[in-house]
Amino acid sequence: MQDLDMAITRSAAPVGVRHTSLERVADAVQTVSIDLGERSYPILIGSHLLAEPTAWAGLPKSAQTFVITNATVAAHHGELVQQALQAQGHRVSVVHLPDGEQFKDWNSLNQIFDALLSAGADRHTLLVALGGGVVGDMTGFAAACYMRGVPFVQVPTTLLAQVDSSVGGKTAINHPLGKNMIGAFYQPLRVLCDLSTLATLPAREISAGLAEVIKYGPIADMALLDWLDGHIADLRALAPDALAHAVARSCQIKAQVVGADEREGGLRAILNFGHTFGHAMEAGLGYGQWLHGEAVGAGMVMAAELSCRLGGVDRAFVQRLTRIVAAAGLPVQGPVLDAADNAGRYLQLMRLDKKSVGGDIRFVLLARPGLARVQSAPDALVRAVIDHCCSAAVRVPF
Ligand code: NAD
Numbered sequence: 001m002q003d004l005d006m007a008i009t010r011s012a013a014p015v016g017v018r019h020t021s022l023e024r025v026a027d028a029v030q031t032v033s034i035d036l037g038e039r040s041y042p043i044l045i046g047s048h049l050l051a052e053p054t055a056w057a058g059l060p061k062s063a064q065t066f067v068i069t070n071a072t073v074a075a076h077h078g079e080l081v082q083q084a085l086q087a088q089g090h091r092v093s094v095v096h097l098p099d100g101e102q103f104k105d106w107n108s109l110n111q112i113f114d115a116l117l118s119a120g121a122d123r124h125t126l127l128v129a130l131g132g133g134v135v136g137d138m139t140g141f142a143a144a145c146y147m148r149g150v151p152f153v154q155v156p157t158t159l160l161a162q163v164d165s166s167v168g169g170k171t172a173i174n175h176p177l178g179k180n181m182i183g184a185f186y187q188p189l190r191v192l193c194d195l196s197t198l199a200t201l202p203a204r205e206i207s208a209g210l211a212e213v214i215k216y217g218p219i220a221d222m223a224l225l226d227w228l229d230g231h232i233a234d235l236r237a238l239a240p241d242a243l244a245h246a247v248a249r250s251c252q253i254k255a256q257v258v259g260a261d262e263r264e265g266g267l268r269a270i271l272n273f274g275h276t277f278g279h280a281m282e283a284g285l286g287y288g289q290w291l292h293g294e295a296v297g298a299g300m301v302m303a304a305e306l307s308c309r310l311g312g313v314d315r316a317f318v319q320r321l322t323r324i325v326a327a328a329g330l331p332v333q334g335p336v337l338d339a340a341d342n343a344g345r346y347l348q349l350m351r352l353d354k355k356s357v358g359g360d361i362r363f364v365l366l367a368r369p370g371l372a373r374v375q376s377a378p379d380a381l382v383r384a385v386i387d388h389c390c391s392a393a394v395r396v397p398f
């Protein structure tokens with residue numbers, strides 16, 4: 001991946017110049033393209049993007065456009081989005097979903113369908129997902145299903161959603177027996193990443209989003225990891241130019257991977273670096289105890305440790321990645337999920353991972369720094385890594 005030239009284009013008409021040189025850098029709108037033939041679309045990235053009419057121009061209009069969001073996000077950014085759509089001639093209805101991963105389910109999905117059906121929405125009705133990954137995944141799935149498919153736009157307002165979940169067309173709800181188990185691949189028309197929306201996001205959520213930025217380094221781009229080593233503090237402080245670079249570079253890498261393997265026949269699985277261990281932590285602790293990005297943070301350290309023991313990276317690399325994860329405000333050790341047989345519990349949970357084949361756990365491991373591959377590993381080695389990397393004393397830093 002790191003050898004591929006990932007072209008980034010700047011939009012022909014960068015939007016407004018504001019007060020300081022820092023803001024000027026960030027205010028230029030960057031466009032990253034997802035190339036999927038007739039399903040291709042742009043990701044627009046910039047500060048104050050949602051106030052920019054060109055960001056909203058040319059979207060399909062039917063009798064009503066539905067903004068799907070939640071009360072938390074709507075309180076900060078709902079009015080701006082509504083006004084921007086109205087200024088383009090859309091008649092806007094807003095659907096508020098309950099806020100939280102525990103509501104990423106059939107009931108919330110049905111709230112969207114209830115609103116669409118009772119308003120007589122047709123198959124040209126545009127849905128706008130305004131929020132983090134939970135709102136984005138559910139709106140995308142609703143768009144995929146309603147009348148067998150209506151257009152939708154992603155307006156991600158968390159760092160995690162801007163660098164990962166809004167891009168690439170994975171949509172889903174959770175099932176009591178598993179996370180994201182019911183879903184569809186369905187691409188949006190456009191992704192609008194307004195970096196300014198992150199100003200209202202709690203610091204803990206910024207750290208969680210950084211986990212998904214960091215992951216792109218070890219799997220695809222060591223230059224990004226080098227850059228992150230010196231810029232984590234800037235990112236946590238929401239420095240506009242640093243954010244613009246991190247979001248754009250993450251989207252470029254994701255665009256490249258999705259463009260090559262939209263439906264995860266193989267390559268796309270590398271985007272799950274650290275997630276096999278991380279998903280076990282989330283499920284074992286109970287969803288919501290640790291944020292997804294926190295589990296991925298500790299999970300990446302464990303995946304790097306396993307890679308090291310298999311000869312893919314050296315110890316210095318593991319230590320470096322651990323330092324960067326810690327600097328991001330993320331845990332670097334996994335929790336103990338079962339005092340009697342912790343490794344056994346991890347293995348049991350990891351066998352449920354979507355990448356598992358016939359009970360054989362498939363990990364995303366590093367063949368070398370900057371190059372990932374999906375492979376299994378001997379249980380005894382995995383047990384040793386879990387024993388080495390987990391602690392009953394670990395707490396999330398927030
Ligand atoms: P989230 O959507 O729950 O958002 C986190 C919290 O921040 C919520 O309370 C939300 O209301 C609030 N929030 C959002 N934007 C805000 C803002 N600008 N200001 C203040 N508060 C704001 O969580 P998330 O981390 O964005 O997404 C996690 C979800 O994404 C999970 O369900 C995960 O499965 C999914 N995901 C999907 C993909 C994919 O490819 N589709 C990839 C990664 C994760």
Ligand code: GLY
Pocket residue numbers: 164165167168170268269271272
């Ligand atoms: N977040 C992993 C993927 O989109 O494939």
